[in-house]
Amino acid sequence: MPAQQNTPLVSPAKALQKVIAEQRSGRLQIQDINDPSIGWRVYFGAGQIHFAESTMGCGDRLRYILRKHSLGLEGLPTPADATSDYPLLCQYWQAHNLPLNNFRKLLAICTQEALIQFLAIAQSHIAFEATIGLDPLLLSVPFRQLILPVRDHIGQWAQIRADLTSPFQRIFIHDREQFLKFVWQEAEKWQQLQGISHDPAEATCLYDLAHQLGIDVLELAAGLQPLCRSGVLGVQPYQVITQEAQPVIACVDDSATIQQFVKLSLESSGYEVLSLQDPTEAIPHLVERQPLVILMDIEMPKIDGYELCRMVRQVDELKEVPVVMLTGRDGIIDRVRARMSGCTAYLTKPFNPQDLLAQVQKLATEPVVSV
Structure with missing residues (x-):
């Protein structure tokens, strides 16, 4: 959820409570700051919860949930590139004419599993969209009804997060010698360790491993946590996110107030602001960073803006x-x-x-034309 990366950090639990208390309708999106490849979304209507899901890894999560709860949807296709559970579930329900009560139970279970995960996060990037809804709408449940049966799981996952951010994290054998020693000493735990690869490129996420073993993912995570903490097992993000380089805008101004104003005006729109307060040292930094636009104060000590601009043009x-x-x-x-x-x-x-942003956007995409 790249759009949320510039939002302030917020407690998901407090954000959820606020939306429910204000009886708002829309969609809340949560991004895990410890693993930016992991995100969650929850849909609301008049303060009631309609559904919650992950923003990625839908196939891994759904396969685990369907096997664990055995609600008659084991044949549900779960493509690896799916980005939402809801349309997959609804298409299968409609195609096979499944009992509505059973299907609503499954929606509630999927929602509970998502709530457990993002409510275990202390702080995250959060965005609320007021116009997003579900079609067809099949579930509308008070938050309390969903969360009471699983609230202990939230606290347990919150403790595990120090070593395993979520069930989407991928694990592999990092220290082979210590791994074999552990297996020898704790033979009864061998079941939980089957299917873990020595190759980081083949690291398995906890949801997938729990699905293969037919055990609860929380039980699995709790069992593997000491091995992750000691370094016997290595941990990788669910996906490697390649960060695109932000376009650089340079600001040469000796005023800290102006520098802060420029940052607040431009960074929220995806620009990186290169702040330079000493005009005598500006040229080497400008050459190194190659900004798209240079903002420059006229009245500066040692070198004024006119002289510095002439130097830039040379x-x-x-x-x-x-x-x-x-x-x-x-x-x-x-x-x-x-x-x-x-x-x-x-x-x-x-x-x-707005004037500053408009000027920067205009000049960043047009040829140089002097005033």
Whole structure:
């Protein structure tokens, strides 16, 4: 859930309670900060819970749940690339004309399993979307009714998270010698260790391993936790997330207040802000980072903005980079001096975040044209 990465950290339990107390309708999305490849979503209507699921790994999770509870859907297709449980379950229910009561029970079980996992998270990135709903809507249950039977599991998973973030994490044998020693000493636990690979590239997630062994995933995680903590078993994320490089915008300004304002205005829109407060040291950093746009104050100590802009235009690697002057001066002479120094655009203080963002977005995608 990349859109949530710039949101503040929030307790999922408190966010859930707030949505329920305000009787809101929509969808809450939760991203695990300890493993960004793992996410959860929960659907609400008037404060009632309609469904909860994972945002990835649907096949692994569903296969485990269906085998554990034996509700007559063992033949349900669970494609590896599925990103939502709900349409898969509804299509199977409609195609096979399954009893509605049994199907609602399965929806509740899937929801409980998801609630356990994300309520065990202390803090996460959370986003709420007010217009998202389910079609068809088949479940509407008070939160208390769902959570009371499984609340002890939440506390147990919260303790396990120090070593195993969630049942989606993949494990493999990291220390072969110590692993064999453990198996020799604890032969009765061999069942839980079958199916674990020595190859990190073939590491198995806990949901899949629990499905293969036919045991509860919480029991499995609790049994493997000491081995993970001691380093006998290695732990990997469910998926490796490749972070795309954020476009860089440089801000050369000796004012910490302006630097903070620029960061708040641009970082939430996916830009990385390179803050440079000493204009005498700016050029090497600008050459190294190659920003899309350079924001520059005119009134700075040692070197003013006009002189620094001229210096930028003399550097081959920077001469085509748009330069925006940030200044409280708005006279015709100031604009002429800015043009002669080679600046591209001019923003007069005070300006609002929307104006700054619009100017940056415009210049980041257009050729350099001086003011």
